[in-house]
Amino acid sequence: MDPWRKLAGASxxxxxxxxxxxxxxxxxTCLYPxxxxxxxxxxxxxxxxxTIRTVEDLKYIPFTSKTDFLSSDQKPDSFRDFIFQPDKDRIRSCWPATKLLALVFSRALRGASYVEDRFNQEFRPVFMTFTTGTTHTPxxxxxxxxxxxxxxISGDRMLKLFDIKNSERVVNMFPYAPHLAFWQVVFGGFASCTLILSTGGGKVMGTEGNIATLLKMKPSVLLGxxxxxxxxxxxxxEKGCRMDFLKKVVLGASKIPQAFKLRLAEMLASMGAKDVSIFGTYGFTEARAAWAECPTGLDVSSGYHLYPDKEIFEVVDPQTGEVKGEGEDGELVYTALDARASAVIRYRTGDFVKGGLTYExxxxxxxxVPRLSSDITRLSNVKDLNLSKIKGSLxxxxxxxxxxxxxxxxxxxxxxxxxxxxxxxxVDELNVYVAAKDGSNLGKIEDDIKKQMLLTTEVTPNAVHFLPMSEMVKRLEVETANKEKRIVDCRPKE
Incomplete structure (x- = not known):
């Protein structure tokens, strides 16, 4: 029985x-042994x-980072060290007497095979997902x-946050792959007894197939x-299709600016879908879970509602590692509380959250439950650009x-x-490729892009290139990749 209802009202x-x-x-009883x-x-x-008895004691434990998982010549399978390897000796030496006694009683009453099956159910790996490999090898x-x-459980909690009833029809357009987003939706549907059709995204059914599926199934909820x-x-x-059956759109696996929500809602309204709710989600493979916003207006975010019985989040200074206070900006750090086959603690996500955590x-x-600000960006997107031979710019x-x-x-x-x-x-060059709306003044768009970029980042792009939409879709790999190629760094790796 999931304690979500009680937990969501706890002090x-x-x-x-x-x-x-x-x-x-x-x-x-799990991690150290x-x-x-x-x-x-x-x-x-x-x-x-x-000696680790409270959340405050986490500061005594060193951080874990992505580099700890990466293979090297010395350690070709570093990730294996994060997989739990329970054995009898470790159980005897680390488990408390009460837990050992319960194990003895189970063995006596139900037999050794029952105890072995319980351990297999709890600890033996049976399923696998991969990081997307955006910044490192998957x-x-x-x-x-x-x-x-x-x-x-996390999928069911998300559907409850979206206020999706199990009588609704749902289409899942996340790409079919061994990645968290697709499977989180699938298992969430199983848990909540909700009918979900997973199309596999563009790679499986193609854009035409996805449109035909939407028109045939007429879902009230779309995810992707x-x-x-x-x-x-x-x-x-462009085909003149009506989407008046859509009521909710859930987005994930990528940053979701407020402007994007408003633009998508405007497009859907022009296709007959009035007053659509658009939700953002946040998740990462290392946590094996995702978190969601609750219903609000399109111009505001509730923040992502966390599961405090499953994890602990900290926000730290990216340079010093100092833990920040409530509502302060910093890098997000994740600690598992209820993982089994593998787990990470004090894991530095590389995600910078503006507005931090709130407990109100x-x-x-x-x-x-605690909430995480939805204003999250990748620290890896802070690039050192040498745009002149004199000096570089961060x-x-x-x-x-x-x-x-x-x-x-x-x-x-x-x-x-x-x-x-x-x-x-x-020297480095920064080029912008754009597909403009039909009838737009391209010269004005180019001027606006250069002015706004200079104002915001103190950098002016070397050139703005205008492309037809079909070519832009290919460049972004929207229909074929798990994540669009929005920012591409083609410089040689050092």
Whole structure:
């Protein structure tokens, strides 16, 4: 039985008490005994796991980063050290007497095969998803049946946050792949007994197939990657299709600016879908879960509602690692509380959240769980650009999302960073590729882009190239890739 209803109304003190207890138990009965990586970390830093009793004690544990998962010549399978490896000796030495006694009774009453099956259900890997490999080589993360049940739980909680009834029809256009977004929707549908048709996105059925599916099934709810959902709706509009059956659109696996929500809603309204609710979600493979907004107006975000019985989030200073206070900006750090086949703690996501965490009740749904600001950007999108031979500039490319998404005459866009004349020793070049709306003044668009980029980032692009929509779709790989290629760095790797 999922305690979500009770948890969503719990006091801040009760939630913190729950997290303290779960953290201490998880580290001492699962993480330290069974994770080779974290046992090594604790031992090397002389950390007694029994001393980690509260959320505040997390500061004594070193951070985990993406580089810890990456393979090297010395460690070709680094990710394996994060997979739990339970054995009898570790259980005997680490588990408390009460837990050992319960194990003995189970064995005596139900037999050794029952106990073995319980361990297999809880810890043995049976499923796998991968990171998308946007910034590094894709890394696998494994799930036991216990973890898959947690995926059911988080999916069901998200559908409740969206106020989706199990009588509604849903179409899932996330790409069919071993990635979190697709499977989170699938398992959420199973858990909530909701009818969901998963098309597999553009790679499986193509844009025409997805449009035909929508018109045939007439779902009230549509889920998918923002760029692909927008692309499908744009093509459907060109065909004169009506989408008046759509009531809710759920977007994930990519940043969702407020301007994008408003533009998508405007397009849907022109196709007969009035007063559509558009939700953002946030998730990452290492957590094996996703979080969601609750219903609000399009011009405001409730923030992502978290699951305090499943994880702990911290916000830290990206340079010093100092834990920030409530509502302060910083890098997001994740700690699992209820994982089994594998787990990470104090994991630096590389995501910068403006507005941090809040523990105040949600003003829109009144749930009391912690919420994460939806203003999240990738730290890896802060690039060192040597645009002249004199000096370089540290440029936050995330600002380009805001600049270009808010331009009504820009339908699609892409940023490409390269070297002048493709010479690795030359200065960097920044080019903008744009598909403009029909009838737009291209000269004015170019001037506006250069002025707004200079104002926002203190950098002017070397050139603005205008392309037909068909070519832009190919450049972005909207129909074929798991995530669109919005910012492309073509410079040689050092």
């Amino acid at each position: 801040r003190e009760d939630i913190r008490r729950l997290q303290d207890n779960k953290l201490h138990s998880f580290i001492n 069974f994770s080779p990586h974290y046992r090594r970390v604790f031992d090397q830093h002389k950390i007694d796991p029994k 890394v696998p993360f494994v799930y036991s049946n216990y973890d898959i049940r947690n995926l059911h 990657v923002p760029s692909y959902v927008y692309h499908v709706m744009r093509v459907a509009k 009740p949600c003003p829109y749904c009144q749930r009391t 440029v936050n490319l995330n600002h380009f999302y805001t600049v270009l998404s808010e331009m009504p005459s820009v339908d699609e866009w892409q940023i490409e960073i390269g070297k002048k004349n493709n010479d690795p020793f030359e």
